[in-house]
Amino acid sequence: MNLSSILLFVISKMNGQRTLNAGLHLLRGKKSGQTLTDVEYFNVKPFFAILPKLEETTYTKAIDKLLDSGLIIQNEKFIKLTVEGNKRVKDLPDFHFRGWDYRGREMIFFGRIALLVQTLSYVRKGEFSFNPIQKDRDIQIFVKMLLERQPITDPGFAKKIGEELKMALLKSGMSDIQKYIFACRLTGSTETAKTWDQLSSELEMGTDALRLQFIESLHRLLPIVEDSAEFPFLNKMAFGIKVHSYLTDSAMHTKRLFDQGHSMASIATIRKLKMSTIEDHIIEMAMNDKRFPVTHFVSEELIHAVVSKSQELGTKRLKLLKDEFDTLSYFELRLILTAYKEVD
């Protein structure tokens, strides 16, 4: 797995209907109406925000690699798979990301584990002085509170947490290499963590690929410790990591007004926001709520007409649909496609 293979997969999902940068925005987790809509249309939620700090040059390089090896081509502005690319997609390994749920916050989860393990590894030997591996104050405070009134000097306590961690890694379905990377990023009195560069030369894998492996492994670990009595400590470590309100704060605000019965125009006035922003919020709401009343905006018949036309044309390109349904606005078309996306 590497950036190119993930991109190949994402492009296969968006086949021919999105431009070059759509993938970049997706991986970075851009919270714009367009990206959020794409996430839903094309079923690429798992990849949302898996690389929040992805640099444009890195992205471009990965795309160029795909172009050069003839797996994708650029058609006008749109990117699509070649025949060869289509074949290759079938051979891709299964991905186990859950970007939509975690959005980069899995690193906080790991930071907590790393600091906890480091602390216990020293304290169980009676050493109370060490350089905390995590400089993030929130993480430090979280771990400090978690360890309050726990028998931290009892070696049995550390051992118990070690057992829990090992069991969870086994159950998570991580690959062997993922378990190895995970363990190598832990540090303490007896073992010191390895940097990405060191792991890269040891495992003969690029640092970007390593990081993706690592992120995926955390996305596999988190779901099995959440809501589970079997892993009491890891369960606490996962507290607040999963994104619960999928709406952005701003969309949340709009939703409250909408629920109170305000029209979109009135919301825009109250919030002193552009109409297009409010439209984005509405789309966001529709995306996150299966029972969203689309019929407030468009009639039942039109919805059906649009959905079947879209299937008939085999496209989700708004421009083409707009030609067919001139009376509908772009916003209304987006809303319909969002709410009634086919499940593939």
Add this chain to the structure above:
Amino acid sequence: MDLKRILLDRFGYENFRPGQEEVIRHVLDKRDTIAILPTGMGKSLCYQLPGSMMEGSVIIISPLVSLMEDQAMRMRQSGEKRVIALNSFLPYSERQRILGQLQNYKFIFISPEMLSQEAFGRQLNRMRISLVVIDEAHCISQWGFDFRPDYLRIGDFLKLKGRPPLLALTATADEKVLNDIQQYLQMEKPIVQRHSLDRPNISYSIVEVNSPLEKTAWIKNRIAQTVGPGIIYAASRKRADELAIELQLEGVAVQSYHAGKEQDDRSIIQEQFLNGDLEWICATNAFGMGVHKDDIRQVIHDHLPPAVAAYIQEVGRAGRDGHPAAASLLYMPTDEQTTSYIIQSDLPREEEIRYYHRMLTEGHSPGSASELASLTETGKRVLDYYMEHYPLEEILLRLHGLSNEKNEQLRQMVQLVIGGACIRQRALSYFGEAGRNKPVECCSICGLDHVNWLYDKSITKSAEEKVSWDERITNLLG
């Protein structure tokens, strides 16, 4: 007063190190004091001991968040629990909580930008403060290599209060910097307690070469033959990475360290260096402050530092344990230009200053104005401070002076390297010290013939065994 008794009882040390007792007595006499003591000599004790004897809290202003947290942690570990480190990176709620009970803390570490926060000022006014300590006080001086504009505000802050005595601590200060410290802190007839900055256990070598390739070759060869642990200082991130890779190919346990690496990796590298997994670090000047490793045997400069003070500071990280250590500086004639370019590009130029000024008067926000004038972060902060205090023409004059001064400092550094005089004595003379005894292993000018310890390389390199993931966890947690 039997200070030695207290030293033993509270800190477990038999004796004061040179300078410590004098400083402590001045502080207890409530005199403003400037203490110039070499790196690692124990400056922290100079406020910890008197602070614990005086009524009220001690405020310690420190330039780096990591540095102050490290200090606070060390104090807590040694049994002083009434310590807190306060900075603007703390989450808001946590900060409020601490502020609410500030008077319960005896030692309060703060970063300078806290001083301009009203809530903090208000709280301080209600408390009894026994002493204000300015750690790394040379950071206040624009002439210094380590200037921190936020430090200038300490003076403004102190003006407001019927203030307690001040203690300024630093390891490097020539006359100019000393003057700045006095002036900006508005100290009253301070006592200057100075201890020689000489580190007799460090020997200095200058190696002249003709190209970067020769530098690389020299370093490779040197590291193959001589002992670590050591630090190689490079001018840029790129060069630090490049050297690290070259050395890794030779099988050296080395990593590069600079601000371009992610925080977790930086912590890991520091950890590996401290515990001996890594023998060498190739670093930019981002590495050093707050790294407490006593047994560093060598410091190698792949580039020309911008000033003698900076050089002495970086070299001073070697040999804190008192055992012999070696400093080597690789020099080629074009180095002067390279360093000069780096220095000058850090300073705002006249056009930029005028432009920034105009943008501000036209009502742009400082943020967008500085972007428009393409100022660096430091450049902006310096100018912001100046603009509150001086008219434009005065600022231009000052910055012009600053630029000249920096050139002069670089010239001094070059002189140190090519001047042909004893490196140790010449360096010390810049700090107003003269005529000290030379150790046997002095410098490459005085002659370094029998430095046997350097080549006493025990071959400890054991093939590293690969530990499986579950073994690692077991090793860590039992």
